[in-house]
Amino acid sequence: MGWLTRIFQARRGSPAAEQAGEIEEIRQRFRFRFNEFRQLLAANNQALEAMTELEAALAGDQPFGMAFVRSRTTASISSVLRIIRHLDALAPGKYAALSTVFKSIQAEIEAALAPHAPRHGGPQVLRLDQITPDMTDLAGSKAARLAEVAAAVDAEVPPGFVITAEGYRRFLAASRLEEEINRRIQAANPQDTDQFYALSSSIQGLILEAPLPDDLAADIHTAVADLVRSCGPQTSLAVRSSALAEDLEGASFAGQYLSLLNVSPDDVTEAYKEVAASLFSVQAMLYRLRLGIAHEDSAMCVACLRMVRPRSSGVLYTRNPVDLQDETMLVHSVWGLPRAVVDGLVTPDALILSHDDPPQVLSRQVADKAVRFDCAETTGVARAPTTVEERRSCSLSEPEAVRLGVMAMALERHYGQPQDIEWAVDRDGRVIILQCRPLHRMSPGRKAAAGRGLGQPQARLLYEGGVTAAPGAAAGPVFRLTRQGDALSFPQGGVLVASQALPRWASLLHKAAAVVAEQGASASHLANVAREMGVPALFGAIGAMDALKQGSMVTVDADASRVYADALPGLENQNPRPATLANTPVHRTLKRVAELVVPLTLLDPDSPDFSPANCRTLHDITRFCHEQSVQEMFRFGKDHGYREGMGKRLFCGVPMQWWVLNLDDGFVREEQGPCVDLENIASIPMRALWEGMMAVPWDGPPGLSGAGLLSVMFQATANPALASGSMGSRYAQRSYFMISKNYCCLSSRIGFHFTTVEAIVGERLFENSIRFHFKGGAADQDRRQLRLRLLADILESQGFRIDIREDRLTAALDNRERPFLEARLRALGYMIMHARQLDMVMADPARVEHYRHRFEADIKTLTGPQ
Template sequence: MTGVQEFTQRTRRTVDGSVSCLQSAVCFLGKAMQRIVSFFRNMFSPVQEQRLSPEELRDAFRKRYANFRSLLTANNNALQAMAELEKLYYGSKGYRMAVVRSKITTILVNVYKMISNLLAMSDGKYKDLETVFERISQDIENIVERRPVLHQGPMVLPLDEVKREVRDQVGEKMANLGEVGAIDGLVIPKGFVLTASATRHFLTDANLAEINRRLQVLDPDNLEDLYRTCEEIQKMVRESPLPPDLEELLYVHYARLERGTVPHCRVALRSSALGEDTAGVSFAGLYRTILNVDRDSLVAAYKEIVASKYGARAISYRRKRGYRHEDIEMCVGCLVMVDSLVSGVTYSRDPGEEESEVIRINATAGIAKGVVDGTTITDLYLVSRETPHAVVYREMRQDQTASALTYGQIKKLAEAALRLEQHFGAPQDIEWSIDHQGTLHILQSRPMLTVKVEDSDDDDNRTPQVEEGGEAPFMLGGICASAGIASGPIFRVDTTETMRRFPEGAVLVLEHPLPDWAPLLSRATAVIAEHGSEAGHLATVSREFGIPALFSLPGAMAGLVDGEIITVNAGSRAIYRGRREDLLRRRTVRKDIMAGSPVQRIVTEILQHVTPLNLNDPASPQFKPSWCETLHDITRFCHEKSVSEMFNFGQRHGFDQAAAKRLVGKVPLEWWVIDLADGFREGINIEEKTVRIEDIVSVPMLAIWKGISAFPWQGPPPVSVRGFGSIIFQSTMRPELDPAVASALTVKNYFLISENFCNLSVRLGYHYAMIEAYLSDLLTESYVTFRFKGGAADLGRKAVRARLLADVLETYEFRIELESDSLLATLKKKPTEYLKQRLQILGYLTLHARQLDMVMNNSGTVGQYRDKFIADIEEMLACCTTPIFGESGHAGEQETAAR
């Protein structure tokens, strides 16, 4: 092979997409020169005398066609991105702003391309579109770029001045703690809060811009990348100097604490983030708490906590729950350390049951950190909510002979819990310490996450249960930290290195349920740990995400082998071998974890400017740029006008007779054919307004036609009452759907053809279908695409129909993309004969899918139709040996011929 040949081949092989289309357009133009010359003479002669050379004429045509093709590609891309955005929004998985942003950019850029192409095709006729587009994209931009309003205030507030009212300065946690301090009889540590204004003073705009840039390019699914970026950002925060005025204030307030307690007092620095106000979002354990800080390390500890906003856990959590980083502002509480004898966590109602009448107390000797970290084994007490707060259940899990709490302490804790619940008006999750003098200090009180337990039958946490039927569990025991059933392969994680290799959908097995493993919860189906309790952060987050978690299961790390598939039923504290479908069926749907988040609110607003379609009827006087309200409207308008521009092109230049011809003969429905080049038999009369199928030489069109005419169309089948009701309803909502007002244009079906190219748009009032094909001897250039959308009836039934078509097409090896009721089926790089057969199938389906409008009401019917379609197609393909050319196209005859 010579170098030149090789070069040419390579070029062809890599050419794809719009470029190949452009080349295709050039290819099929070759033979039709004479006709095109006369075409352009007609076009230009009335306006100007200038004679153009054949090359220049060909160029002009090629340009127009290239614009048309590029508009269609942009249309597909825009609709695809819109569907993807909707899928994110309606889907059950979390999504982050960067993805939303990229979808929006894709939509905007492609809509912009469509407008440019249409303007180029129509000599700037629809210039108003630019204004409309400008307005809509500006609206969207404003929504996307909107930032939370930040209130300026003092940089430091003493805790005894803190109330709920200043929570937009001090964050949720410290605002609540300030409230607690004001309640008669409850004690909180002395302290002060470094407010959001302080943080903003510390982190400059330049810092924030750099942080945002790094977060933007981060791929959060790549743990390697996530950890590296987080480390870099945190390092940056740690190394930024604290402004001198802030540093001075910090020391002034510390000195005040010393005066109120003892000199050189130790303090605890606690995060208190702002903007975490969505119900059902815990943000548990995401940020740092640093204990035992002295004066010398005060500044470093403060920076450390501000930096913890950019910890890996926090970033992946925000992402999953729909928070942008700028939605969260970090405030820092500085509290005098409590010299604690015993510490723990109290739930004012046992989270295991919905209307529980017991208080749950987890306690451990010393400080409370181990309880919430999941590193310490705790004693569990269930205490009656009624005075005198009898202990109804007690579990001594610590290796101690004595109970951690005395009855007096338990009573005190129960009273405090009820007091706090009463004050805040909801069950509380309380962190506390009791000092050596016996004083109870409340360190934190926040609303409890009310997670509905999925399997209430199995929720008895105290006695492991054995399932009925099937193989018995091979491991039993532990503490149910989050109820639920899930299955997957085992993957044990003990180092950051193994953490990074953690596969999607595996069961996470740990020694300690440290909060550091939390990023894995977005990929794990269940969590098992040898240690830990239901009070830890990882337990809280598991419950929140609805992931089953079984903790304190002895021998889990040793007894579970990597890669083995197991089924975990956390509620009954049991682990089974293999995938137990019988158990998994009991599972309930995971909740919408994005609900109410800032990102979801943004997408809700954006979608209003993107997806609703107001322009439906091209014949309506409102079908013009000024009536476009959404990007979808613009795409619809551009698409419609581009087709008619190709069609009107001739008309405007005195070429109407040849531009669109009606297909005549005994053909079902109304079909129009526009010849782009070489699509008609040589020697036909261009002046005729009609064309017969025998006059067509476009290979792809003939293949489609063969499918259309293979079986007679029987008209719509009888309508079920429910189906009809739904159509009537939609027709009332959208008048253009009413068959009685359908305009002439909406019922026309257009073939745009050349010898090797065909674009068929079928717009039959209720639904829209498009087949496009280019058949070339070069495999890389050949393609078939099929789009299908809409139809009468509600979205549910539309989706069922699209699914049915997808099923059938999948049988014939089409690549399917299905989003709700919008279907895209493609084939590329296949031999011509193969593609011709597929076009025949598409022709058949396009015609017969119409029948489905009224009958998609039960799954039985769906199956029946799918079987009938496939049977028909098989029959049609079996008799495919008859030559394609020269057939009559008459449905009845075709059928006779087939038999």
Template sequence: MGPVETIKRISRRVGQLLGVGPGTGPEALRESFQARYHTFKLLVSANTQALEVMAEMEEALRGEIPFGFGFIRSRTARVTAVVYSIIRYMEALAPGRYPGLHDSFEAIRRNIQEALPRVEKHVEGRRVVALGEIDRNDSAECGPKMAHLGELRNRMGLRVPDGFVVTADACRMFMESGDLREEIDRLIQASGADNPSSMLALCEAIEREVLAAEVPDEVAVAIGREYERLAARIGYRPNVGVRSSALGEDEAGSSSAGQYLTLLNVHPEDMLFAYKRVVASLYGAQAMGYRRNRGLDTPPMCVGFLEMVEAWAGGVVYTRDPLSENAEAVLINACWGRPKSVVDGSVLADSFVVDRRTLVQRSRDIAVKRIRMHGGRAGGMVMDRVPADMASQPSLTDQQVTDLTCTSLRIEEQFGYPQDIEFAVNEAGEIAYLQARAVMLTAEPVVQPLPEGTRVVMSGGVRVSGGVGAGLVHHVRTTADILDFEPGGVLVARQSGPDLAPLLPVASAVITELGGVAGHLASVAREFRVPALFGMGNALDSIPESAMVTVDADGRRVLRGVVESLLESEAPGVNLMAGSPVHTALAAVAEHITPLHLLDPEGLTFRPENCTTLHDITRYCHEKAVAEMFSFGRGHKVSRYEAKQLHVEGSPKQFWVVNVQDGFMVEPSDKWVELGQIACQPMLALWRGMNAFPWEGPPAVNGRGFLSVLFEASMNPKLNVAGGSSLAFKNYFMISKEFCSLQSRFGFHFCNVEALVGEYAVENYAGFRFFGGAADPGRRRLRVMLISEVLEEFGFRTSVRQDSLTARVEGRGPEHMLSRLVVLGHVIMHTRQLDMIMRDAAQVQAHKDRLCSQLGELLGEPASLGAHSIDG
């Protein structure tokens, strides 16, 4: 069964839960809401994961991180799987409504598969593999760390300790034996682990489970058999180093160094226990925290067993300075004894800097090395004092420095990117290579000095796209502001919303008060190489409209005027991997993953069949998923007798409440519910806005307005206000603790609010739909324009079509979202019947000023701040 058929089969089952039709009872409605709510949250989480992987791929293409073929395969597999999940969740939310997504996904997936570099097929299902049988193409079976050592030993002929690898398949067999995986999953789900202490307790509990588990006989026998083969090859029974080699570890672009366990000088009798200790390190606090923050799954742990070699000296080589991407130098740090002392920083180390081109030492710094690490006779590692005559002597000879440099540059050429190489030197001066992985370049951008007298308007924020740009500031607060943007301007906005993306090709720079590296707009900014600073709080207040500024994204600062020296010094960064086979391969794959073409949700081209990249699919599904959640309340009609009438201090109101999930503090025994019994914060925020100021009553209507109402009422059958007992024509709230859907009808106009407000900002949204009225179309349109302008002042994105308005705000913290629901409640109550007196733009402005003034008083923030306030 192919992926498309699988999606359809799963979606039909979930659709049975979600497809509750009009007129169903409250229990079915609750089940429907819970399933839909859960699916929506999964989709949002998957969307975030997909964008993070895309951001990594873009960073690699720009040369900001080194990478290898393993990086391409792992990131491609992950983003494809996550987007597959997004489509599955989308189909579950709206069964059968977006069939074109399946075809587009399949076409994109085929293109990606054709672009992926071909790899040699290897035997699958092995439990243990000798190091002499593998190379870097075996990363998926043996983990990158051991696969890279196999490459050094078998493809390059370098001196590497002999040994073997316990594979990913062996780890899976171990984890699935005796219900170990199920028990670990249970511990994780039961823990929560939302603070360091609970995380540490969880990790200790999991480690106990792993160490108590039995290694399956097939794996244990294979380890023992391969050790005997190792002993036969080298002529004695060695102690071994037991090293982690998790899938994804030591790949270029990975920061997993130091997360997992390495055990040195392990006696053969202790190999199985050492194996379990290394596997258990998958669940160390650092490793679990990293995966949780990155949304990564727990990988299988491959484990290498290597002959322990004598280490008279040892250390680490960086084929490029990790603190300076442009330095044409090789760095070597070394000490007496095992290189672990250099790796963990436990001793002072000698430092040698060698020119990459001439192999001449640029500098050397010989430390006083008073202690060293070596293997103990009974196993394990011990520290002792360095003899006095050796303490101040270089731990490497000049010839060893040269040999290390030459070989390390060969290793870099073999892999195609800068390397971090661990080595050991025996007493005879022979060099053994113990590890080779990508250098994690952490250099900050070069910040240019400012000319004397330069004024900094604002600084800080997050550099999401580097460079320098200058132009006139253009504030974008509303949809109309987007239309007025002049090419070459500096775009300053509150949110980094995708609706701004069409402006990027003509913008000189972008500044937003909110947003981060993983957003759609950040991706497009990098694609067009537009300097961009996000997270610049209060930028709209601090950077004046129409001012001429220079945006120095590398220095994270905004400067008054045009700073010519910065613009003249602006030059593209050096991409160390450009032109290499691995960079060309990633570019070919990324062409079908990272570009974003679907920019305008209101455009005719915003359709599933026009998705040509995985980024297009994530953009389309996110937009439609919010729309599907917004339609939930409007798609379910509930009888009045299945709802509770709202009472406030004993007084009945013309609102009914349907509790779909934990929306009441206590389930009422009567046919009504008191406001004080409501646990739904979004509903309470709406109610606060609706009742904070008393409604002044119907406005005084002139003769023309009155005749307009009579004419519309007589000619438009949809304006009939008579009706039965169905709540479809009444005012009702559908609620859970974090969710609220309000359906209301006031006279001749209708409105719908739907909101989800919880702990996680990325999941939060509030949508509003308003349409109808009793007056003629012109007056009704003036009213929705009034509502649109008020909502845009408070940060909503709005769309107006004739007398219909939709508005949305999303992705903010709970305090901000609840304040915006207060705004909606106030607007709903205080725009009633205003269409009857709407005559011109001046009247719209007068009512807008009044509403904004009241809201400013209610929220404690003027509208000009409300549009872009920052969550605390």
């Protein structure tokens, strides 16, 4: 309180020069405090925005990643710290306990975010036969399962090795890529499609350009050389993604990462980088976003396996994925490599096996397979037309199907759950397992609804055929994809119609209502992802491209393999889409963090528990500081020590004396003389208040009239000594304004009432605030209470929050737009001038009602229509 002491000391001498110094000191003090207060409110606003975003993410079904969680949490933390520091500037040391509370909440938040650090340690390269089932977080689940299949079930798998999560971590660390990747993700706007594509390509570019650390490159070369030595000089490799968090139940990542086939031994390190970079392909990033998986948790392990050159290959499901009631096994098979099946390029042969050991072939459906894929002569994969013979014959014989089925039964027994198995049969008829993962199953659960669709009189059938690739039904406008470029304009809620069920369409599934593809089967990657995301899908629907018109509204009933015209009530949106991201890893992290940030437990500012020690969340701290800051700021009006002679007299043509102290930019131009004109007042809140004060002439004390009495009452302000005598200090009895452009503090004593109005009014909504205090008045306690109640009623109807303590009323209003607050200030100005009329009539209910109506009518005129 040094400055205050100095003012009092200075007062003793009190020549004009010293007083000018005092005024300057008050002004500086004001500017400093007002700035701190405004900065505090700005930080308060930022903190609340960040908290709102966290809360919305928690409740909504918009996907978000760890970048979002970290960014909004960090924004909350830094804003709250700023709030604390600005409050400390307003009241140094008074709220020191806040720092302790803040630090402990911050530490808890950091602990909640911590598990997303990458793991350390272990070898960079591991042979498949060195991998044990507990190494999933080192080798990735795809490679770890393949190793387990070979060891536990006596099934043949291609030999090879894995470049592990440790290898990936060291690869990124060598070029400090992890930080750079996070920075780029953080800085991009995920809602902006162009930016998202640019982000994906820039991160992939970073990875492709980064050099492999020498020791990692050496380990890879040694492993490749060993493989070639044991498998023969013609050996080529399949370089396949085996990312952490891949192949989890409900998050298979089917086809979302790159696998390169038939890679020359010389090209393995380049292929490795390409596969590693595919962690950041657009479709993979969107997929993770959708399923709430952090990229930090998805380190890319890469399996390098001997390339199998199959005669036939495909996918086996040990149960029906789209019908929980159906226990049969389903085999999809094509000639050559399984790519045609998993990429949804052709409709494959379909065999149904009984769920027995050994199984029986229950049915065989031979598809018209126009193309096949094989290893090209040099490297890579070649597409070729099938021969007439191949095209019409089944690519898998019954005995082969039975042997495959026996192996599948063994795998299901071993894992104790239904399996999704990618297999190959070589020229000698040997069965080789290429991949094995848990099968994500769903039930249509609405067979009745499908039937109902048929029965609807208005239902016009547009298409019938194909197989259920993902169950459910949904309606939307048809969007036909013919080129990759069409993907960019795919509309939210559209029905995706395409000739092939390509894996890359997966990046559109978060927007799609349903999918219809002419080729492909339930074994394709796209079908897998559609099931995980709960998007109904109908595949193998030959002729659908012609039957469904671009832009027309249709209902896809995937369960019944039908498409109807228009949105059919009862059938639309029958898809079992997961409601939220609840229970995904990123969502769980957000939940833990949000619990420390978002809830408001400190509710009542008048409770003794309203203290720093009881702040449990960042929101509590924010709330506490906001409340205290308004008090600390407006305390300025009480603490500053306004004295006679400091202000200028308002020249306003009324007999009362009003004084104005300009604290900063409250005047239009600097005033040299002892008076100031109303026209020279720039203060927004003061002008509004004054307008209300002068709007309606005071008509004298009730029941009395005449200029004489009027002037007597005005003495209260004109000559405080006549007023009550109870207030001893002559300094307290002035009616004066302290103002800046956006600030006004009015202290007035009119009649027997002591009132203050403090207001900040400007264009920044979150700074705007009014506090009104009303105290005293001539009358006994009961009448005072009645009067306060009447004032409270009127103010409440104007939107103020009211607090009454004994004979003191406080009304508050925050964060409203300028015109609204100007209207409220006019109302307050009116009430300050006219409330004294109540003093003499409070005993007479009829007259109280008269004034109530009168006040309400006048205030209505002043505030205008709401």
